[in-house]
Amino acid sequence: MNVPTDLSDLLHAMATDLPAILHGNLAGIYLWGSLTYDAFDPTCSDVDCVAVTERDLDEREFSELDAWFNNKKEQNRWAHRIDMRFVIDHEFLEKTSRCCGFYHYMGKLTRHGSDGNPIMWMNIAQSGITLWGKEAKLIAPQVSGQCLNDALLLELNYLKEDLAANAGDRSDKAFIHNAYAVLTACRILYSAHHGAVVSKDQACSWALETVPAMWRPVIQSAKDNRLKNGGSTTPQLEQDAMRFVEFVTDELKNGNRLSL
Numbered sequence: 001m002n003v004p005t006d007l008s009d010l011l012h013a014m015a016t017d018l019p020a021i022l023h024g025n026l027a028g029i030y031l032w033g034s035l036t037y038d039a040f041d042p043t044c045s046d047v048d049c050v051a052v053t054e055r056d057l058d059e060r061e062f063s064e065l066d067a068w069f070n071n072k073k074e075q076n077r078w079a080h081r082i083d084m085r086f087v088i089d090h091e092f093l094e095k096t097s098r099c100c101g102f103y104h105y106m107g108k109l110t111r112h113g114s115d116g117n118p119i120m121w122m123n124i125a126q127s128g129i130t131l132w133g134k135e136a137k138l139i140a141p142q143v144s145g146q147c148l149n150d151a152l153l154l155e156l157n158y159l160k161e162d163l164a165a166n167a168g169d170r171s172d173k174a175f176i177h178n179a180y181a182v183l184t185a186c187r188i189l190y191s192a193h194h195g196a197v198v199s200k201d202q203a204c205s206w207a208l209e210t211v212p213a214m215w216r217p218v219i220q221s222a223k224d225n226r227l228k229n230g231g232s233t234t235p236q237l238e239q240d241a242m243r244f245v246e247f248v249t250d251e252l253k254n255g256n257r258l259s260l
Helices: 005-021 059-075 077-081 118-127 145-165 172-194 200-210 213-228 235-254
Strands: 026-031 047-053 082-088 098-103 108-113 129-133
Touching: 005 026, 005 047, 005 059, 005 077, 005 129, 047 118, 059 077, 059 082, 059 098, 059 108, 077 082, 118 145, 145 172, 145 235, 172 200, 172 213, 172 235, 200 213, 213 235
Parallel strands: 047 082
Antiparallel strands: 026 047, 026 129, 082 098, 098 108
16 A cells, blocks of 8 residues: 555554454454545545454453553554444444444544444455454455445435534534535445445546536535635535535435436
8 A cells, every 4th residue: 555654654553562452352453444445645534444353342451452542642643543443243233232442533442332334344345454364355244235225324314414513614624524525425325326335536526427417516616625625614515515415315215326
């Protein structure tokens, strides 16, 4: 992978240290997201990882992992971009499963329930990178069409909630979130049509050629604004993002397959 040297160092440390901390309880560590389809943007991309364990983390493991993340935040700038969850083997799609995660926006390891997200596992099956353990393609579960559709609708609901929460905000954060919502909705629409996961740029290019013409300026604007990675949003950008997410939601609920 063409990644910064210090990010490669962090991933190497992860593949070395976590098996020692989780000795006897680790099945594998995997990369997914932008790092796995050559779409990593050093200015804004997360470092998406998942560790598969044999059982839930005990208190010692949890404490030592939390200390590891805190230590790495002091040593490596990319630790502030880590989005890593710890999931139990053979419970990947179960929403009742126990789960832990270190998320950069929280800055600490936390326990929570699983959302049973199959999108991550589709990515891992197609292009996931194994840092340690069982090969990515062998550990990922089969995902049914209904399971995928339900997950995509859930992701759209998350986008709606985020847009509503940031309505009226004129900061860089809201500006970025509007663009993120539109481009993520393009990815969701692509996945619904093709049963595969691609980068935002790939999904955006596909959507610009596929969706009705009225939506193309909205998508192009979101693409341009994402590249700026900063700015002030407007009521029009807010409305465009919300309307486009609603359009994609209707497409999924109606089972439409665009042929335009």
